[in-house]
Amino acid sequence: MSLSQHAQQICDILATLYPQAHCELEFSTPFQLLIATILSAQSTDAQVNKLTRRLFAKYPTVEAMAELSVEELEEQIKGVGLFRNKAKHIAATCQLLLSEYGGEVPKTREELMQLPGVGRKTANVVLANAFGIPAFAVDTHVLRVSKRLGLAQGSTPDQVEAEITALLPAGQWIDAHHRLIWHGRRICHARNPRCGECPLAPHCPSAKTEGEEHDE
DNA sequence: AACTCGGGGCA
DNA sequence: TGCCCAGAGTT
Structure with missing residues (x-):
């Protein structure tokens, strides 16, 4: 499977997991x-x-x-x-x-x-x-989750942003950003990711079975 | 690349 | 309690 196919598969699963993912800041302008x-x-x-x-x-x-x-x-x-x-x-x-x-x-x-x-x-x-201008913002959650899922290898936010935006259609950047963040906050935690209950685990190169620890 | 700001969340 | 963040600027 090509990298872009892998990425699209991940994005499809994220879309079913977090169909309503959005920016949670309140604003009117x-x-x-x-x-x-x-x-x-x-x-x-x-x-x-x-x-x-x-x-x-x-x-x-x-x-x-x-x-x-x-x-x-x-x-x-x-x-x-x-x-x-x-x-x-x-x-x-x-x-x-x-x-x-x-x-x-x-x-x-x-x-x-x-x-x-x-x-x-x-x-x-x-x-x-x-x-509504296509842009993919990389914060620490997006950085960590993208790397674990094998969507990016770079170590800096700039590198990861370049990799993801090259990998996905521009129309998906905004939703992908919010879904990766929501996933990072709910399941793919920095310290103790809950791989046992992660629907992406079968497709995740970093997935650990119960008891093991993440190094990063 | 490392350090600082700072209150909140979470183990 | 202690450690880490839905970062950005400075050294």
Whole structure:
């Protein structure tokens, strides 16, 4: 079986496992998704949503949020991890959106990554979920699960993104991203993957039987 | 490549 | 309690 056939088989099973997999951040505009995604780094979506419900009620637009100083922003987002870095980045990003992009969220990866606090993963999440532009975001779950399933061999997120996007049709990137994450959170855990109850195990080169441990 | 930020989740 | 994260920036 070719690699692309193997990949398609994995994706088909993931689709039946997680037919409703989606971005769990709450937002109503591209700007709000951008902010929520910056806030979500190393944090849970539930925590971010709890916080953004307050934040977006008071400051729903870039114009409103740009009025806040870094200190005021810190106060607003206190409670999420890394909040000092994120407050600084969000303040700078709001200013840049107004001065360079007419208050709109840019729609290219290169422009998005110019924004403070926006890296490779955040840029792709915004492209995919705010604009429906095909993009495959690689975070630690996607990196780990893709490698275990034999969909990629690279060790860096950039390498894995290149491998997957070459392997799958662009129309599948967004769903594949969410399904790999959901699988990583529910079954394919970093430490103790539950291979015994994983429907992908028969097709997984890394599947372990009960008792064995993963090395990675 | 390694380090830092930081509260939450999970064993 | 201790360890690790649905990352990005700096050194």
